[in-house]
Every structure is written in structure tokens, then in C-alpha cells.
Amino acid sequence: MKKTVVALFWLALVNAAFAWLYAEYSVRFNPKITHDEAYRFGETYGMAFFVISIVVVTFLAAKNKLPGARERTPNHTA
Helix, strand or coil, rough: HHHHHHHHHHHHHHHHHHHHHHHHHHHHCCCCCCCCHHHHHHHHHHHHHHHHHHHHHHHHHHCCCCEEEECCCCCCCC
């Protein structure tokens, strides 16, 4: 359960960061474009990035390398 919640958190965080960075880059690269236009233009590229982020986060979660979702190793006491 924890791994699922952390994976969803990372997906939301990564995709929100991508949308924000893409809009900031677009506005700085072309000062005549507004933030709203940059977000709408970014939606055309957002699906591919979203699918790639799902694959990466799922892979990291399956390999127990996703920060915040690592399984604890059991303590062996003799």
C-alpha cells in the first residue's frame, strides 16, 4: 500500500514539475506567449511524458529503488 501511495505521489510531482518547467521555458524563450498558452501547447507533449514517467516510476517501485517506498529488510535475530 505504501509503495502505491508513494508511486502516485512521485507521478504527480514529476508531471507537475514538467508542466511548470515547460511553461516557464516557453515564456522565457518566447516572451510574447502567455502562461496559459504555454500550458495549452504543453498538453500536446504531456501525454508522452506522462507515459514515460509511469514506466520509470513503476520500474523503480518494482526494483525497490523508488525513494520513500523501499521495503525494509527483516531483522534476523538468532
